[in-house]
Amino acid sequence: MARNKLADCLKAYSCLLVVFGHVILGVQNMGGVALPPFASSLKDFIWSFHVPLFMFLSGFVYHLTGEWKGKKTRWRFILHKAVNLGVPYFVFSILYTLINQMIPGTNFSHSAQEILYLWKTPVAHYWFLRTLFLLFVLYALLSRFLSNVWITVILTVLSCVHMLFPDLPFLSLGNIISWAFAFGFGVCLSSLDKLCFSGVKAAAVIAGHLALEALCLFTGISGLPVIVEIERAAGIIASVTLVSLLVKHASVERFLMYLNRYSFPIYLMHTIFTAGVRILMQKAGMHNYWLHVAVGMLVGIAVPVIIAKIMEKTGWMNIVLYPSQTLKKLKQKAAAAR
DSSP states (O other): OOOOHHHHHHHHHHHHHHHHHHHHHHHHHHOSSOOOTTHHHHHHHHHTTHHHHHHHHHHHHHHHTTGGGGGSSHHHHHHHHHHHHHHHHHHHHHHHHHHHHHSTTOSSOOOGGGGGGTTTSOOGGGHHHHHHHHHHHHHHHHTTTSOHHHHHHHHHHHHHHHHHOTTOGGGTTHHHHTTHHHHHHHHHOSOGGGGOOOHHHHHHHHHHHHHHHHHHHHHTOTTSTTHHHHHHHHHHHHHHHHHHHHTTSHHHHHHHHHHHHTHHHHHHHHHHHHHHHHHHHHHTTOOOHHHHHHHHHHHHHHHHHHHHHHHHHHSGGGGGTSHHHHHHHHHHHHHHHO
């Protein structure tokens, strides 16, 4: 199946937003740095849609690759996702936990005992992998009885109910289904072209998103039931429109396509290095906000890319990033050597 270049570029763009969101959040939580007046609003704006965009793209690619049918059976599909999301989830969650326990000065301290409960309680941003896996399971199993549209509608309604009544015991999956709208939006979308606008319409879509989010943050209604889904939808549509315009420039498209190749390693490893460089800069007496942001972005992207390149060279080390793909390549290499 031919790759969807716009989806790949959007994944790289959302990866940049995730790193940026974690960098500015880390600087804000660290203290000791004079924040510009708009720092908190900028952080809230980025966080209103950058993870939903990632979740939306996961749903779109799920649909694009044939959903569970791409692996012939539902259970084979679930096993495939369990391996390919589970291995990096546990490996990097354990690594992150141990590093945070050993190095003082991080924003959030962790105990090695937390490793025993990773199966039910994620640490840091690795919750995304666990949530994504469970959404894959829900959509694969429920598709036996319902269309993707109805699955999305039902899970979104349940999410709104959970937000209003968080103590209801039958909604224990509330934190999972809260992402069903963004994921389902991607699953139910037949083509990204439907969200690509140009000219005056593009300007209206992007400006409308900015105005909507400003209104939500100013009035304090951001994140309320229904409102949160509107915010996420607006952010997703504006992002698709923006990136579809940016990639018309060949240099931008090349950069995003390159970054897309390493988006998963960047996602998995960036916080380890952004936290480390933040601590070093603070100890060195560097307290400029924009310097922290610039260095954090550079380190959070460049170091994981370098590590991923080294892992590619070894072949077998890539198993912690892409388990089934790496095993397949190793088997082919072994067979060719016979």
